[in-house]
Amino acid sequence: MPYDTIDREVIEAAADLRAISTYSVGYEHIDLQCTKSRGILVGYTPDVLTRATADLAFALMLDVMRRVSEGDRLIRSGGWQQVFGPCDFLGTDLETKTVGILGPGRIGLSFAEKAQAFGMKVVYHGNGRLSERQERQAGIEHVSLNQLFSESDIVSLHIPHTKRTHDMVNRSLLAKMKRGAFIVNTSRGRVINQKDLVLALQNGDLAGAALDVFYDEPLGADSPLAKMENVVLTPHMGSSTKETRENMARLAVLNLKMAMAGRRPKCAV
Numbered sequence: 001m002p003y004d005t006i007d008r009e010v011i012e013a014a015a016d017l018r019a020i021s022t023y024s025v026g027y028e029h030i031d032l033q034c035t036k037s038r039g040i041l042v043g044y045t046p047d048v049l050t051r052a053t054a055d056l057a058f059a060l061m062l063d064v065m066r067r068v069s070e071g072d073r074l075i076r077s078g079g080w081q082q083v084f085g086p087c088d089f090l091g092t093d094l095e096t097k098t099v100g101i102l103g104p105g106r107i108g109l110s111f112a113e114k115a116q117a118f119g120m121k122v123v124y125h126g127n128g129r130l131s132e133r134q135e136r137q138a139g140i141e142h143v144s145l146n147q148l149f150s151e152s153d154i155v156s157l158h159i160p161h162t163k164r165t166h167d168m169v170n171r172s173l174l175a176k177m178k179r180g181a182f183i184v185n186t187s188r189g190r191v192i193n194q195k196d197l198v199l200a201l202q203n204g205d206l207a208g209a210a211l212d213v214f215y216d217e218p219l220g221a222d223s224p225l226a227k228m229e230n231v232v233l234t235p236h237m238g239s240s241t242k243e244t245r246e247n248m249a250r251l252a253v254l255n256l257k258m259a260m261a262g263r264r265p266k267c268a269v
């Protein structure tokens with residue numbers, strides 16, 4: 001799991017270690033330099049969790065824009081009678097809005113498909129650029145990083161956490177976003193500078209955020225994020241469906257069995 005840091009100390013403590021099979025698509029918690037130098041095979045679980053994670057990103061976007069969790073809290077706290085007017089408790093339409101995808105990988109592209117089905121315009125920015133054919137097929141348009149942040153009504157993050165992406169979404173990128181824009185993160189918490197995000201939300205520069213991942217996990221109820229009505233929080237559960245978790249478990253076991261039989265795992269890092 002991404003919470004278990006498999007660093008050099010852990011690896012070296014297991015003298016006969018031949019394989020590591022992580023139950024996740026992310027593998028930044030494993031010291032790959034160390035596994036490589038020791039000939040240890042590493043398996044991971046991509047693809048099987050693509051749809052579930054993109055579904056959750058979409059659910060979060062809908063939730064924060066249509067104020068679903070906020071409405072739920074309102075009823076439970078007995079506040080419905082205060083919001084009866086036609087202009088009370090307004091959300092934001094998805095249709096015709098521009099959603100910017102940072103990281104057009106498997107999950108980002110699956111999210112893009114759903115956004116198009118909801119009548120949204122989709123732009124993207126990534127490490128590399130897709131081919132023209134891929135862009136045409138996906139119906140998405142490449143933009144610069146600055147454009148992604150300045151032109152999107154919603155930015156959804158689908159990038160891994162690396163040295164390059166650490167704190168990438170910081171004060172200066174957030175300041176480029178439209179006032180009233182939303183941010184959704186189902187990738188890794190540390191790609192956003194969380195303090196800068198809290199400030200942007202407190203200042204009203206952003207309309208809201210929907211987050212499944214955090215700088216430090218688990219996030220405590222005392223976090224300023226947990227005190228804001230316009231922030232939707234879920235406990236790192238992008239791949240958490242019965243079907244997906246079962247497929248991940250099967251793949252993780254298969255990877256391990258193949259590695260122990262001296263073969264390259266089906267999904268090897």
Ligand SMILES: O=CC(=O)O
Nearest residue numbers: 002023024025026
């Ligand atoms: O965060 C979850 C994963 O990497 O699979």
